[in-house]
Amino acid sequence: MCARKTAKLDISKVDQNMQIKQADDNGLAWYSADEKPLELVGFNWYHQDKIFRRMPLKTEEPLPEGVEWLAWHCAGGQLRFRSDSSRLMLKAEIRNKELMDHMTQTGSNGFDLYLGGPGPLKYRSSARFKLLETEYNCELFKESRREMRDFVINFPLYNGVNKFAIGLDAGCAIEAPAAWSDKRKIAVYGSSITQGGCASRPGMAYTNILSRDLKMPVYNYGFSGSGRGEPIVAKCLAEIQDVSLFILDYEANCHQPGGLETTLPVFIDILRVKHPVTPILVVSRINYSVNDERLSERREIQHNEVKRRHAAGDKNIYFLDGDCLLERDYDECTVDGVHPNDLGFYRMAKNMAPTIRKIVT
Amino acid sequence: MCARKTAKLDISKVDQNMQIKQADDNGLAWYSADEKPLELVGFNWYHQDKIFRRMPLKTEEPLPEGVEWLAWHCAGGQLRFRSDSSRLMLKAEIRNKELMDHMTQTGSNGFDLYLGGPGPLKYRSSARFKLLETEYNCELFKESRREMRDFVINFPLYNGVNKFAIGLDAGCAIEAPAAWSDKRKIAVYGSSITQGGCASRPGMAYTNILSRDLKMPVYNYGFSGSGRGEPIVAKCLAEIQDVSLFILDYEANCHQPGGLETTLPVFIDILRVKHPVTPILVVSRINYSVNDERLSERREIQHNEVKRRHAAGDKNIYFLDGDCLLERDYDECTVDGVHPNDLGFYRMAKNMAPTIRKIVT
Incomplete structure (x- = not known):
C-alpha cells in the first residue's frame, strides 16, 4: 500500500x-x-x-x-x-x-x-x-x-x-472508504433481473443503485434463469453473517404452478434457523410487456406466505408488491419485455428504497 | 396486400x-x-x-x-x-x-x-x-x-x-395506421446522441419516444461523431417538405472553439431559404459525467444566435437549454459519461416534449 x-x-x-x-x-x-x-x-x-x-x-x-x-x-x-x-x-x-x-x-x-x-x-x-x-x-x-x-x-x-x-x-x-450508514449486509436473492440483466453498465443494476442510495452494502445473489429457491442455495445464504435484510425476489424464475408454494416456505425456514429475527422482504415480480394471467395468483402466494408467518409470530417478515415498481408506463422499462433497461432498474431501486429504509432503520 | x-x-x-x-x-x-x-x-x-x-x-x-x-x-x-x-x-x-x-x-x-x-x-x-x-x-x-x-x-x-x-x-x-396528431415531419439534426447511441432498443432513442408521445412523425438526422453542421447537410435537410419543426442538436460534435459560431448561422440560413417560417429549435448539449468548462460558453453561442435572429425579425426560432434535460442526477443517465442510456433518453424526450408542443401547436 x-x-x-x-x-x-x-x-x-x-x-x-x-x-x-x-x-x-x-x-x-x-x-x-x-x-x-x-x-x-x-x-x-x-x-x-x-x-x-x-x-x-x-x-x-x-x-x-x-x-x-x-x-x-x-x-x-x-x-x-x-x-x-x-x-x-x-x-x-x-x-x-x-x-x-x-x-x-x-x-x-x-x-x-x-x-x-x-x-x-x-x-x-x-x-x-x-x-x-x-x-x-x-x-x-x-x-x-x-x-x-x-x-x-x-x-x-x-x-x-x-x-x-x-x-x-x-x-x-x-x-479506508467512507463509512456505510449501516455496515450490515443486505442480501438479495433472485433471477436475472436481480443479477442485473440488462443494465447498460454495472452501476445500474438495481442492487448497486440501492447500495448507493441507502449507503449500505448490498450483496447480489441473482442467478440468471436459476433463481429457483433450492434449499442448498438457502443454506448458503443463511451462512452470511451481519445481515440487516434478506430480499427474496425470485418469482421470475419460479413461475410454474407449485413452484413458489413449495420453495418459498422451505427457503424462509432455512434462513430462519440461523437468522431468527433478521428482516426478510419478499418482492413479487415486476410487470412484463405481455400480460401474465397468473401474475396476481403468484403475488398472492407470496403475500399469503408472508401474512401467514406474520400471524404466526414472525414480526420481521414483509411483502412488497412488484407490480408498482416500474410505474405506469412499465412497458418502456425493459429491453425485451422482461429484463429491465436502465430506466427500469432506476425505478425498481427508487421504488424499493423507501420500504427497505423503513425496515432497516 | x-x-x-x-x-x-x-x-x-x-x-x-x-x-x-x-x-x-x-x-x-x-x-x-x-x-x-x-x-x-x-x-x-x-x-x-x-x-x-x-x-x-x-x-x-x-x-x-x-x-x-x-x-x-x-x-x-x-x-x-x-x-x-x-x-x-x-x-x-x-x-x-x-x-x-x-x-x-x-x-x-x-x-x-x-x-x-x-x-x-x-x-x-x-x-x-x-x-x-x-x-x-x-x-x-x-x-x-x-x-x-x-x-x-x-x-x-x-x-x-x-x-x-x-x-x-x-x-x-x-x-392504414392511426392518424398522426400532425402529419408534418419533425426533423432532428445532431450527433450520436440524436442517432440513438446508446439506447437498448430502437424505440428508446429520444426521437422515437417523442414520436410516440407527440403522435408526430419524427425524422432522425443524427450522425454519430459527424454532426458538424456542414452546408451540404443543411441543403439536404432543407429539401424535406412538410416540416413542422427543425431541431438542431449537434453541439456534441461541434465543440471546438469556432465550430458553432461558424456553422450554426450558415446552417440556419440554408434552411431558411426553403423554409422561411418553419419553426427551428436549437438545443444545447446534455451534461456529461465530466464537467466541461466551455459548456456554458457554447450554450451562449447558440442562445445568442437564436436571440439575434429573433431580434432581427425571425419569430419562429427557439432555444432550449440542454442542461435541464437529464435532470438533477444526470450522471446516472449515460452508459459511458456521454451517451444516454434508456433513463437518459426517456428524460430527454419527456423534458423536450412540452417545448415542442408549445411550438408546433
Whole structure:
C-alpha cells in the first residue's frame, strides 16, 4: 500500500501494507482488490476462497448447475476506497468470451466507476474495451486537481473476473472508504433481473443503485434463469453473517404452478434457523410487456406466505408488491419485455428504497 | 396486400395491392415496407431511391464521409399499420456485422415493436438474434385474440437494412395506421446522441419516444461523431417538405472553439431559404459525467444566435437549454459519461416534449 499522507515512515517496517510501492513506467503503483485499506464488497466467501465468487467453493451438497456457473459472475461486487490519486487505471482478465445480444459489453463484462466527496457518489466512467476481449486495460479516472475522493468500482454483472488490479499514482494517499450508514449486509436473492440483466453498465443494476442510495452494502445473489429457491442455495445464504435484510425476489424464475408454494416456505425456514429475527422482504415480480394471467395468483402466494408467518409470530417478515415498481408506463422499462433497461432498474431501486429504509432503520 | 375485410373481390383486378397473397407454409403472407396501406416513416428520399437511407443517394456535392456512411443507418425509421393479424414475423438482412461495446445488438442492429389500440402505443417486443448475425427471422407478436391493433416497428439505430419483410396471417385485415396528431415531419439534426447511441432498443432513442408521445412523425438526422453542421447537410435537410419543426442538436460534435459560431448561422440560413417560417429549435448539449468548462460558453453561442435572429425579425426560432434535460442526477443517465442510456433518453424526450408542443401547436 502506498504511504498515507499522515503515515510515518517506520510503519512500513511493521506493516508491509504500508510499504511504498514501486512505480511502473507510468508512475502508477498497482493494488489488488484485497489489499487494505481497500474494501472489497459482494464476495462473502472471499476471506476463505480468495476468488471473486458469489457463493462458497465448497458446499455440503452440489449447487444447482446454473447457480454453480453463475456464482462466478461478479454482479454486486464493489471495490471501495478513498484516495487523492489523480489517475485510476484498471487491469482485468475476465473468465469468458461471452456477450448477450440484449446486453452491452460494458454492463455484462465491464466495470464502472463512481466518485464521491464531497457529496453523494456520482457516476464517472465505464471500462471500454474491444468487443469480446477478455483481458483489458482501461483508464477510469484522470483529473488534474488532487484531492481526497471516494472511489467505488462496480464489478461485471454477467462475467467472472480472474485477475484484477488498479493502478494509482505511486505515493498517493489511500484510506479506508467512507463509512456505510449501516455496515450490515443486505442480501438479495433472485433471477436475472436481480443479477442485473440488462443494465447498460454495472452501476445500474438495481442492487448497486440501492447500495448507493441507502449507503449500505448490498450483496447480489441473482442467478440468471436459476433463481429457483433450492434449499442448498438457502443454506448458503443463511451462512452470511451481519445481515440487516434478506430480499427474496425470485418469482421470475419460479413461475410454474407449485413452484413458489413449495420453495418459498422451505427457503424462509432455512434462513430462519440461523437468522431468527433478521428482516426478510419478499418482492413479487415486476410487470412484463405481455400480460401474465397468473401474475396476481403468484403475488398472492407470496403475500399469503408472508401474512401467514406474520400471524404466526414472525414480526420481521414483509411483502412488497412488484407490480408498482416500474410505474405506469412499465412497458418502456425493459429491453425485451422482461429484463429491465436502465430506466427500469432506476425505478425498481427508487421504488424499493423507501420500504427497505423503513425496515432497516 | 391481403384483402381488407370490407374489400370487394373485383378490386383485386384493378389494384394489385388488393390481391390476396398466397400464404406460406406457416400461413403467413409477406409484405415489404413500401406496400400500401403500410406507412414507412423516416426515409424522406425512399420514394426516389427505394432504399432505407436517411439522406438522398445523389447530392449536389459529396456528403461528408461520416454522414455518407451513417445515412445508411436506419435510426428513426418506422413502419406503421393497423391489422387484426394474430402474428407478426419479421425477416431482415442488415448491412454490416457491426456491434459496439457500449450498445446492445437489440438497439444497434435490431427492430422493436409497439402496439396500440385502443389506447396509447405500448412496447411489446424486440427482435432477438444470434450475436453479429446479419440475416434474421424473428417473431415479434403472437396473440390468440384477433382484434384490430396499431403496429409500429422501429428500425435499427446503428446499422443499415438491405432487406426487410413482415409476415402476417394470410387473409388478415390491414389498414392504414392511426392518424398522426400532425402529419408534418419533425426533423432532428445532431450527433450520436440524436442517432440513438446508446439506447437498448430502437424505440428508446429520444426521437422515437417523442414520436410516440407527440403522435408526430419524427425524422432522425443524427450522425454519430459527424454532426458538424456542414452546408451540404443543411441543403439536404432543407429539401424535406412538410416540416413542422427543425431541431438542431449537434453541439456534441461541434465543440471546438469556432465550430458553432461558424456553422450554426450558415446552417440556419440554408434552411431558411426553403423554409422561411418553419419553426427551428436549437438545443444545447446534455451534461456529461465530466464537467466541461466551455459548456456554458457554447450554450451562449447558440442562445445568442437564436436571440439575434429573433431580434432581427425571425419569430419562429427557439432555444432550449440542454442542461435541464437529464435532470438533477444526470450522471446516472449515460452508459459511458456521454451517451444516454434508456433513463437518459426517456428524460430527454419527456423534458423536450412540452417545448415542442408549445411550438408546433
